Amino acid sequence: MxxxxxxxxxxxxxxxxxxxxxxxxxxxxxxxxxxxxxxxxxxxxxxxxxxxxxxxxxxxxxxxxxxxxxxxxxxxxxxxxxxxxxASPPGSASPAPDWSLLGCxxxxxxxxxxxxxxxxxxxxxxxxxxxxxxxxxxxxxxxxxxxxxxxxxxxxxxxxxxxxxxxxxxxxxSRPLVSFRSPASSSASPSSVPLSTVVGTLLYVVGMGIETISERQRAEFKSRAENKGKVCKEGLWRWARHVNYLGYTLWRGGYCMVGSGWMGGILMGLWQGWDLSQRAVAVQDEYCSGRYGEQWVQFKYEVPYRIIPGVY
Structure with a gap:
């Protein structure tokens, strides 16, 4: 057994x-x-x-x-x-924009x-x-x-x-705060947002981009007849064998960071990364080994990193 x-x-x-x-x-x-x-x-x-x-x-x-x-x-x-x-500072007699005109x-x-x-x-x-x-x-x-x-x-x-x-x-x-001034506002005092919110938003955007682009590249590779039965080694897949998991981990961690700050985002990223590296990678490796055989062995040699290019 x-x-x-x-x-x-x-x-x-x-x-x-x-x-x-x-x-x-x-x-x-x-x-x-x-x-x-x-x-x-x-x-x-x-x-x-x-x-x-x-x-x-x-x-x-x-x-x-x-x-x-x-x-x-x-x-x-x-x-x-x-x-x-x-566009009107607090206490101004000028009316605020009529957002009802925008409907939804x-x-x-x-x-x-x-x-x-x-x-x-x-x-x-x-x-x-x-x-x-x-x-x-x-x-x-x-x-x-x-x-x-x-x-x-x-x-x-x-x-x-x-x-x-x-x-x-x-x-x-969350601290520190980042100050910014809205281009539409004439208020003397700038607005603020936690730096973790800015970082989390950037992680979300970058992660979404990596996951979506890599999966699109793989789908386009497989759609071409000459690539039937071949491992995708194009685009972002030259960075890591499961580079789409990097994207998912980044945007999930960034999403949580926007909601609960540095600690929440880091913990979510670590949990998601651990689950994908321990469970999902094992599932994919077993499937790809059976489907591609020596091609997959060669791919693992050419692209030694599982999820994070240059690190893991």
Missing amino acids: SDRKKYFDLIQRGEKKPTPSGTLTFIGLRLADIPLQHALLSRSAAAPASSFGVRILSSLGLPTIFTHTSTSLPSSLLLPINSLLS MTPLTNLPLTSLLLLLMSVGSAAKQIYWKVALSEDSFPASAAVAVSIYNTVVNSANALLFLALGTTSLL
Whole structure:
């Protein structure tokens, strides 16, 4: 009996049978995550506790950034986007922009900057994953796998939102702060944002780019008839054998960093990197060894790094 450890994998690798039920389930559940994140993060200026996320935390007896003031939490970090974009300084008689003219943009401009970033990150993750399933992946993806992957992403995204809203874990208490001045605002005092929010946003953008571009390059390589049965060694795949996992780790860590600061982002990045390096890489290596044989052995020799180019 083999003592080789079998690792958990949701994707039916090598099985190219279409799974429309899984695809439709995945699209529907990933899209459903967006209004949920908006409900968790949004609030009424007249009733801060109306946020779904604030109500959840308050029911657990946890203080939140909207219901408990703190001398270490600058109130400017909670101002909605429309106040940052206002061309009129506080106390001016000039009217603020009429955001109602923008229709569906109004709910977005009523969010604080970090809340808006977290919501946009949930939109970006859903869009990227739907694009991957519809345009890039040919492997079978049954409805059960679609539900499991969707639940994981929704749970993690929701945790990021709640960590941001909870006073004890919010990224708004992260230091140092970076000051900036909105080009549309004539206010004398600049606005501020935690440096961890800036770094987390950059990690998210870079990670999304690496994951999406690498998976697109691999799909285009495999679509060419002359490459049938060959290992993709083009583009970013010359950096590391599982370079798309680097992208996923970066954007997941960056997403969490925007919500809960340095510690949350680092812990999430370490956890995601450990899971991918220990579980997902083992699954892929076993599959690729069986599919490509000596080609995969040669690829591992030519590209010695698993996930992080030049490091690991």
